[in-house]
Structure formats: C-alpha cells, structure tokens
Amino acid sequence: WFADSKHHQAYVNGLNAALAQQAAAMEAGDVEALVKLQPAIKFNGGGHVNHTIFWSNLCPEKDWEPPQGDLAAKIDATFGSLEALQAKLSAQTAAVQGSGWGWLGYDPASGGLVTATTANQDPLATLGLVPLLGIDVWEHAYYLQYKNVRPDYLKNVWRVVNWRNVAERLAAAQ
Amino acid sequence: MLGGVRGMGRVVGQRSVSAQTQRTVFTLPVLNYDIAKGLAPVITPAALDLHYNKHHATYVANANRLVEGTKYEGKDLERVVRESYGDNVPVFNNTAQIWNHSFFWDCMSPNGSASPPPADLEKALATQFGSVEEFQAKFSDHAKALFGSGWTWLVDNDGKLEIQNKSNANTPITSDGKVTPLLTLDVWEHSYYVDHQNRRPEYIEKWWKVVNWEFVASQLAKSRS
Numbered sequence: 397w398f399a400d401s402k403h404h405q406a407y408v409n410g411l412n413a414a415l416a417q418q419a420a421a422m423e424a425g426d427v428e429a430l431v432k433l434q435p436a437i438k439f440n441g442g443g444h445v446n447h448t449i450f451w452s453n454l455c456p457e458k459d460w461e462p463p464q465g466d467l468a469a470k471i472d473a474t475f476g477s478l479e480a481l482q483a484k485l486s487a488q489t490a491a492v493q494g495s496g497w498g499w500l501g502y503d504p505a506s507g508g509l510v511t512a513t514t515a516n517q518d519p520l521a522t523l524g525l526v527p528l529l530g531i532d533v534w535e536h537a538y539y540l541q542y543k544n545v546r547p548d549y550l551k552n553v554w555r556v557v558n559w560r561n562v563a564e565r566l567a568a569a570q
Numbered sequence: 571m572l573g574g575v576r577g578m579g580r581v582v583g584q585r586s587v588s589a590q591t592q593r594t595v596f597t598l599p600v601l602n603y604d605i606a607k608g609l610a611p612v613i614t615p616a617a618l619d620l621h622y623n624k625h626h627a628t629y630v631a632n633a634n635r636l637v638e639g640t641k642y643e644g645k646d647l648e649r650v651v652r653e654s655y656g657d658n659v660p661v662f663n664n665t666a667q668i669w670n671h672s673f674f675w676d677c678m679s680p681n682g683s684a685s686p687p688p689a690d691l692e693k694a695l696a697t698q699f700g701s702v703e704e705f706q707a708k709f710s711d712h713a714k715a716l717f718g719s720g721w722t723w724l725v726d727n728d729g730k731l732e733i734q735n736k737s738n739a740n741t742p743i744t745s746d747g748k749v750t751p752l753l754t755l756d757v758w759e760h761s762y763y764v765d766h767q768n769r770r771p772e773y774i775e776k777w778w779k780v781v782n783w784e785f786v787a788s789q790l791a792k793s794r795s
Binding site (some may be wrong): 402403406435439493494495496515516517534535536539540543544 | 620624625628659663717718719720737738739758759760763764767768
C-alpha cells in the first residue's frame with residue numbers, strides 16, 4: 397500500500413494548504429475566494445477523510461474474521477448473507493466510472509445498512525450516509541497488482557476487510 | 571451540426587462486415603510506432619503494452635458487445651460517440667474512450683518533439699498563449715489540476731485555441747459548434763501509474779518529449795481549411 401500512503405500524504409498537504417488559504421480569505425472577508433476554494437477542500441478533505449477510513453477498514457489476511465453480533469445480523473437481514481453483500485457491493489463498485497469509491501454505509505434516516513458509490517473523493521457524508529466500509533477504486537488503489545482488472549481486486553479485497561472496525565463504526569453511528 | 575472532426579491518420583473504427591449481418595465492428599487502430607520500444611522517456615514498453623492491449627482493447631471489446639442489436643449498430647465510431655452522449659452511458663463511455671485513446675496515440679511518436687512545431691502551429695500557439703513554452707506551461711497546469719480521471723485537450727474552437735479539461739470519457743467531439751481537437755493527454759492513472767506511480771507532474775513533463783507536433787499541425791490545418 398506504499399503508493400496509496402503517498403496519495404494520502406498529498407491530500408493532507410493539499411488540505412492544509414487549502415485551509416490556510418481559506419483562513420486568509422475569511423480574514424479578508426473575501427467571499428469569492430472562499431467559494432473558489434471549495435473544490436480543493438472537497439477533493440483534498442474528502443481524500444483525507446476517505447483514506448483515513450480505508451486504512452482502518454483493512455487488516456492482514458491472517459487476522460480476518462467474519463462479521464459478528466449486530467453487524468452480522470443487520471447484514472443478513474438487509475442483504476441475505478455476507479456473500480450476497482460482497483457480490484452486490486463488488487458489482488456496484490466495479491461499475492464506478494473513472495475514479496471513486498464503493499461504500500457500505502449506515503442510513504440514519506432508516507436505521508439500516510445500504511451500499512452506495514461516490515465519484516472522485518466525494519465523502520459518503522455527501523449522500524447523508526455514515527461510512528462503515530470504503531473500497532477505493534481509483535486506479536492507484538489496484539493498478540500495480542491488478543492492472544486494469546478491477547474485478548479481481550474487488551474479489552480479493554474482501555479477504556482483508558476488518559469487520560471489527562466496521563462494527564465499531566456502526567455502533568458509533570447508532 | 572456538430573463541428574467537423576476529421577484527420578485521424580488512419581481509419582479508426584474501421585468497418586468489417588460479417589457474412590451474415592451487416593455491422594460495424596470497432597477495432598484497435600494500428601499504431602505508427604512499435605509498442606515493444608515504448609515511448610521514451612515517458613512510457614515504457616510494458617506500460618504502453620498494457621495501455622494499448624488491455625485498456626484500449628477492453629474498450630473496443632466492450633463497445634462491440636454493447637452496440638450489438640442496438641440502434642448504434644452499423645454506425646461509425648464518431649457518430650456513435652456523438653449520438654450516445656447523454657443517451658446511453660455505457661455505450662458512450664466505451665466508444666468515447668476508443669476514440670480518445672486512438673487520438674492520443676496519434677499525438678505521440680518516438681522523439682516527437684525533436685522537431686519543433688511547424689511554423690503555422692507555432693504562430694497560432696504564440697498568438698493565443700504568448701509562446702510555445704507558455705502554451706506548454708498552461709497545458710501542464712491544466713493537466714496537473716484535473717482531479718480524478720480525465721483528459722486535457724488543446725482544441726481549435728471556431729478559430730480560437732483553447733485548453734480544456736474533460737472528466738472520465740468526456741471528449742470535445744461532442745461539443746456544439748466547430749470544435750476540432752488538436753492534442754490530448756490521458757491523465758487517467760492507468761496512463762502513468764506503472765511508470766511514474768502518483769507523480770503525475772513528472773509524467774506530464776516527460777510527455778512533452780514525445781508530442782508529435784506534425785500531427786497537431788495537421789489537425790490545425792484541417793480545422794482552418
């Protein structure tokens with residue numbers, strides 16, 4: 397994952413730079429400048445948020461355990477089974493055009509689990525959902541190992557999902 | 571009527587007719603240079619092979635599969651790109667990416683920029699951007715700033731040269747009016763990741779060394795004729 401950590405650092409640097417400019421614009425009362433900064437804050441802030449979630453969502457394959465407790469029950473109730481969730485989210489995520497993310501999210505409005513995708517670095521929060529598990533499908537996430545075969549990456553990524561982290565996020569959201 | 575876009579060096583999406591049904595089958599274009607040699611210093615042979623034989627080829631295979639039995643079947647590539655834009659997302663994405671990649675290969679050649687831009691092109695770039703170097707700096711800035719996947723283009727927009735960023739598969743050939751693409755750079759990560767990892771600025775800087783100014787000039791001449 398070395399290359400991805402360079403990306404994450406770049407987002408952090410970009411975010412810090414944008415926030416510094418934002419502070420200056422606020423002090424100067426320059427609303428136009430504030431508005432112009434929003435895309436940079438969205439990309440870099442989103443990139444930072446998303447990668448922070450992603451790192452916590454993963455664990456070494458030897459440490460993999462299936463979902464337990466409330467998370468497991470909700471997965472079964474919503475999707476039928478873990479396999480069904482994985483198949484659904486893999487298919488949706490494989491279909492993302494260009495760069496983006498696949499998500500398992502919590503919908504506070506319904507109290508249930510949903511799958512979703514976002515483009516570029518848009519955080520899942522922009523859809524009103526709480527991110528539980530993110531799958532990065534920017535080409536940088538899989539290119540060195542899988543080249544253009546995104547579906548193979550998606551098949552294998554499930555082997556390193558840290559379901560305990562996903563469960564912690566669900567508990568915190570409820 | 572959308573702007574005339576001609577001037578591919580070869581037939582892209584050439585027709586091939588099956589015995590039983592009349593249909594256009596999209597194909598990979600033939601390259602003017604040897605993949606096995608790559609495009610030094612920017613693209614290694616391995617990366618070029620992947621980009622052409624996997625990515626570009628996959629778009630061709632997908633497009634053929636997706637148009638079969640639809641209203642797009644039997645039409646040439648450019649027409650399918652324009653008609654599917656806003657109408658059929660998977661068909662558009664794949665056919666536009668066939669077109670974009672074919673154009674991209676034409677924009678490059680080994681040692682391309684060992685020959686400077688021909689006079690008319692140089693003059694047009696200087697008029698619009700101040701100088702060739704200033705044009706390159708501006709184009710590079712656009713390419714660095716494109717977030718996510720996409721392409722940076724130099725186009726002739728009804729007599730005025732413009733640099734445009736387009737996301738994902740979007741392409742100037744779907745623009746209204748008289749817009750002619752002159753030059754493009756693929757900034758999808760697959761284009762530079764193997765050779766440069768996340769160092770897109772390094773990729774862009776090296777890419778100028780293989781830009782085929784003759785091709786760009788020929789596109790401009792066609793646009794202005």
